[in-house]
Amino acid sequence: QVRLEESGGGSVQAGESLKLACTMPGYILRYCRTAWYRQAPGMERELILSINSDDSQQYVQSVKGRFTISQDKTRDTLFLQIDSLEIEDTGIYYCATGRWPFKTVTLDPRRYAYWGQGTQVTVSP
Numbered sequence: 001q002v003r004l005e006e007s008g009g010g011s012v013q014a015g016e017s018l019k020l021a022c023t024m025p026g027y028i029l030r031y032c033r034t035a036w037y038r039q040a041p042g043m044e045r046e047l048i049l050s051i052n053s054d055d056s057q058q059y060v061q062s063v064k065g066r067f068t069i070s071q072d073k074t075r076d077t078l079f080l081q082i083d084s085l086e087i088e089d090t091g092i093y094y095c096a097t098g099r100w101p102f103k104t105v106t107l108d109p110r111r112y113a114y115w116g117q118g119t120q121v122t123v124s125p
Helices: 026-031
Strands: 005-007 010-013 018-023 033-040 045-052 058-059 067-072 077-082 091-097 119-124
Touching: 005 091, 018 033, 018 091, 026 067, 033 067, 033 077, 045 077, 058 067, 058 077, 058 091
Parallel strands: 010 119
Antiparallel strands: 005 018, 018 077, 033 045, 033 091, 045 058, 067 077, 091 119
């Protein structure tokens, strides 16, 4: 079983920043694509950013500029930096990856086999 664990969420005010982290088995960042998804209340899970082992990235246009994905292979950790948080950013943030050697570029969450439990981000005015 592949275990992913997110951390770093919390309650913040609009305009502030957060950095989320996701720890995972060491081989994943070296060989697989990983991603951050967000699920807002009452909405489907949507892709924010994904990153491959070679640091190539996939993103959705709506988040360009405020969200930054990065990975530290020495710490087996995936990060998501969120700047200038908006109320609409409220939701549960998940990290995800697929079965080795997963490198698929996709928006579809069904293509990702492994998920963390999620970390809640709440943005208030």
